[in-house]
Amino acid sequence: MEPRRHIVFVVFDGIKMLDVAGPAEVFAEANLFGAHYSLSYASPSGEPVITSVGLRLPVDKAAADVTEADTVVVSGGDALVTRAVPADLTQAIRLLHPRARRLVSICTGSFALAGAGVLDGRRATTHWRHAQLLARAYPDVQVQPDALFVEDGGIVTSAGVSAGIDLALALVEQDHGGDLARNVARGLVVFMQRPGGQSQFSAPLEVRPPRTPDLRSVVDLVAAQPGLPHTVGSLAALIGVSPRHLARMFAAEMDTTPAKFVEQVRLDHAKALLDSGCGVAEAARAAGFGSSETMRRTFVARLGVSPSGYRARFATAQRGGKDGVAARAR
The missing domain is CATH 3.40.50.880 (Class I glutamine amidotransferase (GATase) domain)
Structure with missing residues (x-):
């Protein structure tokens, strides 16, 4: 022991x-x-x-x-x-x-x-x-x-x-590894966080941090600053690999593509901003969607609800409504 x-x-x-x-x-x-x-x-x-x-x-x-x-x-x-x-x-x-x-x-x-x-x-x-x-x-x-x-x-x-x-x-996590740290986070009903800006919002608990240090640096950057103009090319250049190689790394360790990962992080970020009371246009800019319409299409495709609809449901939850979207633990 x-x-x-x-x-x-x-x-x-x-x-x-x-x-x-x-x-x-x-x-x-x-x-x-x-x-x-x-x-x-x-x-x-x-x-x-x-x-x-x-x-x-x-x-x-x-x-x-x-x-x-x-x-x-x-x-x-x-x-x-x-x-x-x-x-x-x-x-x-x-x-x-x-x-x-x-x-x-x-x-x-x-x-x-x-x-x-x-x-x-x-x-x-x-x-x-x-x-x-x-x-x-x-x-x-x-x-x-x-x-x-x-x-x-x-x-x-x-x-x-x-x-x-x-x-x-x-x-x-540093002492005992990511699996044990995620078990702790689940037990306490909190989200795993990664280093980054205070605008950072956490990925779902089920997302396992990459084992490869280079890929983890890419993932950390996107999670910390989703508002940057991330492209497959810019992320690949960050760690000195080709876009095709970066795509293979994401597929092998994250079971997704770089573009889908960036979109998911931006979606999580935008949801948290809306949860905290931000307007739709402000959330779209801060999360890196570029426009409210782009964010709306992503919300509808991923969640089946518009950003304004999501925000209205959250407001209902804040008032104690049974059908509202629960506030995220922070």
């Missing part, structure tokens, strides 16, 4: 509860499918903390008493963007960084990492609303505001609150 991977959550007063609970549930769920994670919680002082929802969260020890960890997770909190990062928190991060294989932040937890100086010269991200503030406050950090999560030298930073779940799934 492989050794347990120790995950340490560094918590503090005002910490966002979902930033802790979401990733922790992912790791705990992974244990049901054969992973070997142990979870513990540490505060700078070793004292319990009060979370953003008013719950008192006990801890196992002080951060200084953590001697080893596979992964250290620093979650976010609203106060991290309104006042200076507490000195005891930055000291805890500096102590734990060299003791862990990887250091992770969730949402505004990146401000704590930046305050500790561990992001200097590195690429990082945070919640899109606070990305400009992070860049101004810490000019030595290379902020990537459009990223869902960013890994640089064993330090991984993630975007908004729910992105912590996406990141935890990605870490489980």
